[in-house]
Amino acid sequence: MAQVQTGIEVLRANQFAQLKGKRVGLFTNLNAVDNNLVSTYDILRLAPEVNLTAIFSPEHGLAAALADGQLIGSSVDVRTGLPIHSLYGPSEHPTAEMLAGVDVIVCDSQDIGVRYYTFTWTMSHILEAACEHSVEIIILDRPNPLGGYPFGTPLDMHFASLVGRYPVPTQPGMTMGELAQLFNIQWNPTPAQVSVIACKNYHRSMTWEQTGLTFVPPSPNMPRLITAQHYPGACLVEGTSLSEGRGTALPFEIVGAPALDGYALAETLNAHNWAGVRFRPHVFQPNASKYEGELCAGVQAHITDAQTYQPLPVWLDVLAAIYQQQPFTWNDHFERLIGTDKVRTLIETNASFDTLFSEWKSTCSDFNQLRQPYLIYED
Numbered sequence: 001m002a003q004v005q006t007g008i009e010v011l012r013a014n015q016f017a018q019l020k021g022k023r024v025g026l027f028t029n030l031n032a033v034d035n036n037l038v039s040t041y042d043i044l045r046l047a048p049e050v051n052l053t054a055i056f057s058p059e060h061g062l063a064a065a066l067a068d069g070q071l072i073g074s075s076v077d078v079r080t081g082l083p084i085h086s087l088y089g090p091s092e093h094p095t096a097e098m099l100a101g102v103d104v105i106v107c108d109s110q111d112i113g114v115r116y117y118t119f120t121w122t123m124s125h126i127l128e129a130a131c132e133h134s135v136e137i138i139i140l141d142r143p144n145p146l147g148g149y150p151f152g153t154p155l156d157m158h159f160a161s162l163v164g165r166y167p168v169p170t171q172p173g174m175t176m177g178e179l180a181q182l183f184n185i186q187w188n189p190t191p192a193q194v195s196v197i198a199c200k201n202y203h204r205s206m207t208w209e210q211t212g213l214t215f216v217p218p219s220p221n222m223p224r225l226i227t228a229q230h231y232p233g234a235c236l237v238e239g240t241s242l243s244e245g246r247g248t249a250l251p252f253e254i255v256g257a258p259a260l261d262g263y264a265l266a267e268t269l270n271a272h273n274w275a276g277v278r279f280r281p282h283v284f285q286p287n288a289s290k291y292e293g294e295l296c297a298g299v300q301a302h303i304t305d306a307q308t309y310q311p312l313p314v315w316l317d318v319l320a321a322i323y324q325q326q327p328f329t330w331n332d333h334f335e336r337l338i339g340t341d342k343v344r345t346l347i348e349t350n351a352s353f354d355t356l357f358s359e360w361k362s363t364c365s366d367f368n369q370l371r372q373p374y375l376i377y378e379d
Contacts (some may be wrong), residue, residue, distance in 0.1 A: 003212035005200040007140030007177070008032070008040045008108055016049040018138055018197065025102040025135075027056040027087070027126060029064040031216045032108045032142070040108040040140065045080050052082065053101050056126070058109060059088040059118045060219045067288075068221060068246070087122045092162060094129035104136040110218040111176045112228040113146035115155065116163045116235050116337050119218070123176065124165055124183050130192035137194045141177035141376070143211050145228050148204025148377065149173040150364045152232060152312045153356075155339035163336055169364050170232050170312055170339070173204070174371060181374040196376060204377045207306070221251040229306055233315025239334025242322065243296050247286030254282050255318060256298020258291060260326055266299045268321050276309030278302050298322075313357065320347045 011018065012034070030039045041062070044050045055077055060066045062077070062084055072086040085098040094105075105126055109119045123139075130137045152170025160166075166187045172179060177196035184194045208215060208225055215225040222228060234252035237244035245254040256262065262281035269279040282300040286292050301318070303309050322328065327348075335341055346353060 001210060001212075002201040003035065004143060004202045004206070006034065006142045006213070007197040007199060008034050008043060010197050010200055011140060012043060012047075016047055018195070019050050019104065019106070022103040022136075023051055023053045023101055025054040025056055025099070025105040026052060027058070027105055027107045027123070028109055029058060029060065029062055029218070031064045031218050032110055033214075033216055035213065037214060037216070044106070052080065054098065055080075055082055055084045056094065056098070056105065057084055057086050057088070058122045061086070064217070064219055066220070068219070087125065088118070092122065093125045096133055099129065099133045099135055102135055104138055105130065106138045106140060107176070107180070108140035108142070109176065110142050110216070111144065111179075112218065112222060112231060113144040113171055113173070114228075114232045114235070115152075115168055115170050115172065115339070116231070118162050120176065120179060121162050121165045123180060124187075127180060127184050127188050127192050127194065130194075131188060131190040135192070137180070137192055139177040139180045139194065139196045141175050141196055141199050143199060143202055143206065143208065143213065144173065144175050144204070145208045145215070145225060146171055146232070147173060147207070148379070150367050150371070151310070152364070153339050153360050154363045154367070156341070159335045159339055159341075161336045164339055169360070169367055172367070172371070174374070175199070175376065178371070178374050178376055182371055185374070186370070198376050202377055203379060204375075205379045221246055223251070226303060227252050229303055229309065230301060230311050230315075233311035233313070233318075234301070236315055236319065236334065236337055239331055239337050240319065241290070241329040241331075243286055243290045243298070245284070245286070246290070247288035247292060248284050250284070250300060254284060254298060254300045255322070256282065256284060256296040257326070257328065258294055258296055260297045260322065262297040262299055265321060265325060269299065269318060272317060274314050274317070276303060276305035276307070277314055278304055313353065316343065316347070316353060320350065323347050324350060
């Protein structure tokens with residue numbers, strides 16, 4: 001099986017033809033790389049054919065090093081002397097001043113295939129600004145690490161935010177390029193001029209391992225592919241008083257709090273016989289974030305078969321089991337993440353999720369039809 005070539009590989013093979021004679025802005029971080037682990041930032045800034053004039057950075061900054069939720073100011077890039085316009089700070093939306101001297105914005109960031117990840121929604125702001133200021137958009141596409149099929153809850157637009165601006169499922173099953181085309185036509189007030197430089201040798205049925213690509217952490221708390229595989233469900237822990245493992249070596253693989261009984265919790269969850277996952281009692285001490293410096297008990301979720309594992313229903317069950325053992329508190333972020341106000345009540349009353357899951361199956365079927373015109377890759 002031939003190794004997948006990402007959009008930056010294809011652009012370079014075409015000798016940057018799509019950028020000739022244009023002033024180029026680049027939306028990226030340093031963890032978007034080619035097959036030799038050279039960043040798109042380095043490739044474009046060093047290419048004689050490319051007139052790079054501005055850099056735009058997402059959450060975590062250009063270096064992908066800053067903490068989640070940390071607002072970032074704009075700055076100047078020390079290597080190029082170019083402005084770095086932060087789109088995770090005072091403005092999430094590119095301004096006219098930012099776009100002065102830019103004819104085209106090249107977007108290259110490694111999405112992980114989950115609605116909660118902010119890179120996707122920053123890209124949606126770029127699309128809106130592009131039509132406002134007559135700027136062209138080129139998406140350098142990359143594979144979706146979680147595959148090409150929709151799953152999960154739709155977003156109730158009452159809970160729209162930078163972790164979900166449009167009504168797509170938890171896992172849309174689309175690449176960034178496909179999403180850009182969908183967003184631009186379905187929800188952009190005035191569609192922008194958008195083109196996608198597609199991956200070569202990629203099929204949506206591929207697992208990440210089959211692509212032959214190295215998984216480079218796209219953000220500080222997404223260190224491994226297995227983290228991304230847990231993320232559609234484990235991220236929901238952020239909306240509670242429980243620790244999701246930030247400040248440890250296992251973010252989004254563990255959950256816990258002081259005084260929880262991890263042994264009883266693991267026994268309960270394993271008795272539910274979820275496909276593709278087993279739970280082990282785990283004790284940890286975060287060095288940052290919730291319960292910093294405190295000893296927490298809970299469980300670690302071990303994926304035994306990524307193809308059958310469904311992280312969203314599994315982690316909802318984890319939250320329900322913990323709530324029955326030791327009720328925790330919630331914050332408003334939970335509804336912004338899950339996209340509905342139905343789930344909190346189901347967990348608090350220990351009710352079945354079956355009806356909700358049936359609704360999700362129906363809405364995912366509808367979304368699958370909606371997305372068809374925008375899909376680039378065959379199964």
